[in-house]
Amino acid sequence: MKNYILLLVFLLTFTSLFSQTTSTIIAEVDSDTLLTTLEVLSGEKPSASFGTIPNRKTTVGKGVTRSYLEQKLASYGLDTEIINYRSTGNNVIGVQKGVKYPDSTFIICAHYDSVDDFCADDNASGTSTVLEAARILSKYKFEYTIVYALWDEEEKGLIGSFNYARTAKENNENIVGVLNMDMIGYDGNNDYLFEVHIGNNPINARLTDQLTQVLDESDLDIEKSIQIPGTDRSDHNSFWNLDYPAIFITEAFFNNDFNPTYHTSNDRISVMSLDYHFQISKLVIGTLSELAVLSNTSDIEDVIDIVFEIYPNPTEDFINLKKKKNVVITDIKVFSLSGRELLSVNPNSYLNIIDIANLESGVYFLVVNTSTKRFSKTFVKI
Ligand SMILES: [Zn+2]
Structure with missing residues (x-):
């Protein structure tokens, strides 16, 4: 493993x-x-x-x-x-x-x-x-x-x-x-x-x-x-x-x-x-x-960790997205590395538990849109 x-x-x-x-x-x-x-x-x-x-x-x-x-x-x-x-x-x-x-x-x-x-x-x-x-x-x-x-x-x-x-x-x-x-x-x-x-x-x-x-x-x-x-x-x-x-x-x-x-x-x-x-x-x-060339894409992962806690990573069946700041989430999505949308989750207010049990093992993007900003982070499904 x-x-x-x-x-x-x-x-x-x-x-x-x-x-x-x-x-x-x-x-x-x-x-x-x-x-x-x-x-x-x-x-x-x-x-x-x-x-x-x-x-x-x-x-x-x-x-x-x-x-x-x-x-x-x-x-x-x-x-x-x-x-x-x-x-x-x-x-x-x-x-x-x-x-x-x-x-x-x-x-x-x-x-x-x-x-x-x-x-x-x-x-x-x-x-x-x-x-x-x-x-x-x-x-x-x-x-x-x-x-x-x-x-x-x-x-x-x-x-x-x-x-x-x-x-x-x-x-x-x-x-x-x-x-x-x-x-x-x-x-x-x-x-x-x-x-x-x-x-x-x-x-x-x-x-x-x-x-x-x-x-x-x-x-x-x-x-x-x-x-x-x-x-x-x-x-x-x-x-x-x-x-x-x-x-x-x-x-x-x-x-x-x-x-x-x-x-x-x-x-x-x-x-x-x-x-x-x-x-x-x-x-x-x-x-x-x-x-x-997208500007400051390298900052995206740093910024997301200030606003959200995302755990565990690597993970198996679930990944949790917890708010650390008072932002309004409009949607949560999971994409493949090649950009295919695989999951779309309705956001809850504070803690979002995202069921990824049906995904194959691999690397994915978690993309979180808020009312003002887009955040993205990679995670590993074991
Ligand atoms: Zn023509």
Whole structure:
């Protein structure tokens, strides 16, 4: 038994290459929220504040879409801006300032304009994932600045992203990585294959490596196909042209699985594979979380021991969570190392006895949300 505990402690120290908070962030990506956003953006259902979004090719449709996107980003506490770069073009931007390197920026992006009615896959799919990233990551602090960008006029020749990248270059802005998503929801042959287009420039390797690591360490059921250099026909190319690091995440259109409804009004949510879209969203959001580096994650375990007593650890059938400070617990959850939610417990006021008898032996995260803060601690089940 002693050797077994030593092994578990070893595993605890070395197995999880990405941070435990990234695991919980991946687990927070919500399929219902993604679907609701897809329905609103593609005009299949009205939004509460702006009604039904018309065709995102039209001036009116793009205007309503912008209002919806900006309101969403602002509701997550981000600084938002609509950049009117020319009479027909407006990018929507949300900024989350980094606490350690505020002048170094990671961009997660997608284009929101379209060529026809609906256009769910192209590109409500990528746009909804940018909003989901903002919803989740805005609750945390990161060392690097994150820009959530929704481009206009991609369909007219990458014009919105080109204007943004050129202005950034002129202002000497330090963009350290761009994750572009365009058409990430179609999987006609149901093989869960997706593509990462990485260009020819070695400066893109760090982005590819980080995405690969998160994919390998997680329990996502999607398979990547690296394309070198890949296509230049989406917004990442605006950044490639100015030697900013960028990669392009998309469905398997170089692997004989092209969306047959492309650029028609048949590009509907019903043609998409929602679980495929959900899993790619988790991967990209997890990758961004790692790249942008969560701030003071190393403090989390110290802080939790001031607020709670968690015992015994290692344990067998139960783990106790006792309050030492007067905080309001909103929920208690147990996650696997790869970020899968395994248990959710209704909090009691003072002492919470969490039944873990059904868990296999191993290392887990106990995550406690209070009204003001999130706490996380690893424990060992023998
Ligand atoms: Zn597109």
